Amino acid sequence: MAQFSNDKLQRVLQTIAQQEGDSFAFDAAKIESEAHFSSSLYTNLPIKLLTIFGGFLATLFFMGFLFTTGLYNSNVAMLVFGVAFIVGSEILNRLRDDLLLSSVSVSLNITGYLLFGMGVSELSNDTTLALTLAAIAAVFILVSEGTVLVFLSVLVLNGSLMSLPYIFNLxxxxxxxxxxxxxxxxxxxxxxxxxxxxxxxxxxxxxxxxxxxxxxxxxxxxxxxxxxxxxxxxxxxxxxxxxxxxxxxxxxxxxxxxxxxxxxxxxxxxxxxxxxxxxxxxxxxxxxxxxxxxxxxxxxxxxxxxxxxxxxxxxxxxxxxxxLHLTLLAKSGILVLTGCLFLGGLYLLNRYISSHAK
Structure with missing residues (x-):
């Protein structure tokens, strides 16, 4: 078996190999590369969040510059820039796995949805806006390769669907x-x-x-x-x-x-x-x-x-x-009873585990 720099991954694969036998085969380089990529998504998370926030602020300044040029006076222009930003965010994301480009890509994606939504809302009704945003987000989920971009698209899709009951007054x-x-x-x-x-x-x-x-x-x-x-x-x-x-x-x-x-x-x-x-x-x-x-x-x-x-x-x-529309004493009693219920459940669970361990 190939040696990995990740000891935990090495032990997991050894366990699988023992269970599956000689027929078990895998690509060591790809597994370790994917594991390294997955772990990198959660390392230096505060720095990544600050970078994304900074990129978003920079995009907002750029958006403000576009508005000063009279962009908000043209609904078609907002639609065009919105689509361009959404498509551009995916293109940037595919260019290179770089933190700076990723932050700009996320910022462009958010701004693109905002501009597109503003443009559609001026040209049509709320129902069309919600359905259009939901359709774009659904397509983007299927074609995008960016983790954060897919996450944002899921939020847009669910937010659009969530708004429909209120739009129809139901x-x-x-x-x-x-x-x-x-x-x-x-x-x-x-x-x-x-x-x-x-x-x-x-x-x-x-x-x-x-x-x-x-x-x-x-x-x-x-x-x-x-x-x-x-x-x-x-x-x-x-x-x-x-x-x-x-x-x-x-x-x-x-x-x-x-x-x-x-x-x-x-x-x-x-x-x-x-x-x-x-x-x-x-x-x-x-x-x-x-x-x-x-x-x-x-x-x-x-x-x-x-x-x-x-x-x-x-x-x-x-x-x-x-x-709770109750007195403070009644609220305290509810907390005490709930705590007793959980403690009793923990006691029974420990007894069950002990009896089966023997």
Missing amino acids: PDLLHVFVGLSAATLTYLSLLEAKLISQSPKLNKLYGPVRMGLVFSLVGVLILLSHQEFDADRINHVWISTILLAVALLFVLRRIMQENAVTDYKTQTIVYACCLIMLAPTIGTPSIAGALLIVLSSFYIGHRISFIVGLLALGYFIILYYYN
């Missing part, structure tokens, strides 16, 4: 978007290995698409949690909670199956505890959604989306506690 249709988002996130999480092994293209698309979906889901959960600022209130929010809870139970079921928890009684207890925990939050789908993000990210071992889910969960729990 805000309750947002439950459909929540259900589709939960189903897609569950599908991507449970079938990760199968999807990324289909083709190199799907392998590259999987990470940014799933991450964009996570941020989009967090966004719609925030929208559902702050309806006091929205003129068009969404009714029957319990529908979203049920849809998210069903997706959560699917992920929980897969986790128990892969950890050899096949006893029907044990599974029933786990499902019952999960539903009891979610029952008081039936009117707050954000908590069930955040738990879905946390559990699905934990299942596939994705640290960034796991952290995003934990932060969202903490925020939604604090918001839920703050919005």
